[in-house]
Amino acid sequence: MGNVGIVGTGVMGRAVAAVFLEKGLAVHGYDxxxxxxxxxxxxxxxxxxxxxxxxxxxxxxILFLPGPAEIAACVAGPGGLLAAAAPGTVIIDMCTSAPETTRAMADAAKAAGVRYLDAPVLGRPATIGKWALPVGGEAEDCALVEPLLRLFAAHVVHMGPSGSGHKVKLLNQMMFGAINAMTAEMMAVADKVGIAPGRLYDIITASQAGTVSNLFKELGRRVSEQRYDDPTFTVALLAKDVRLGLEMADQAGAPPLVGRTVDFLNRASCAQGFGGEDTSVMWKSLGHIWQGGDAHGQG
Known part of the structure; x- marks a missing residue:
């Protein structure tokens, strides 16, 4: 397959690059x-x-960037990819972004003779190889790069026109946010009523009840260990993703209910200085709200 480029060599970008390098591809990057x-x-x-x-x-x-503004600057801004990309180049946007930004970038790319796909990741960094990629864009372009994508993803599914992949990702992130917020609330209430969050995590995970999702296991384990400063996913990024999901829903005439509460907790957590930490830390935000800044932080 020769070589491939990655813009954004953070956790996700490096994970994908490692697979490519193992498969013998030359990986070019920019950050x-x-x-x-x-x-x-x-x-x-x-x-x-x-x-x-x-x-x-x-x-x-392949793009791994924080959000719509960074994507637009990278692709179509001064000195961006489209200023130098050869006709026939394929740009694969694997970020979490607004569908309208995706469509605008796809239109700009098409005018330059460049192919553009949105293929955001459904999966955590540690589960690379098992990822699912919902893809938006031209079906023939999806088929063209599917062998490349299948080097690190188990499922590559063409969902429809440009922006469709990002619609799926935003819906997924709204659900992620709800599970994260409910876990935070449960841990904070547990602390308030005298049940150590770590012990609560232990008994619930041991039960194998229907409430025990993989995400709960990850979040609860971090709370139990009080380990927030090596984030798998930051509060700030979750806040951005959920906000984009709410905007999409509002534009479709489907104003969210649960999502508004999740958005409030995300914003409150960022305002309290937790934005750069793992989303599991958000149970402490509720402690601040209830107790005027006093969160026990027991584990």
């Missing part, structure tokens, strides 16, 4: 964050100093 550049180089990724240089090095480019 605006210095520490990520250093780690990427140490991992064997050929890092470039500009998006244009990356676009000239490969005709298959």
């Amino acid at each position: 605006a964050f210095g520490p990520c550049v250093k780690v990427a180089r140490e991992n064997g990724i050929i890092m470039h100093g500009s998006l244009a240089a990356l676009a000239r090095a490969t005709d298959r480019i």
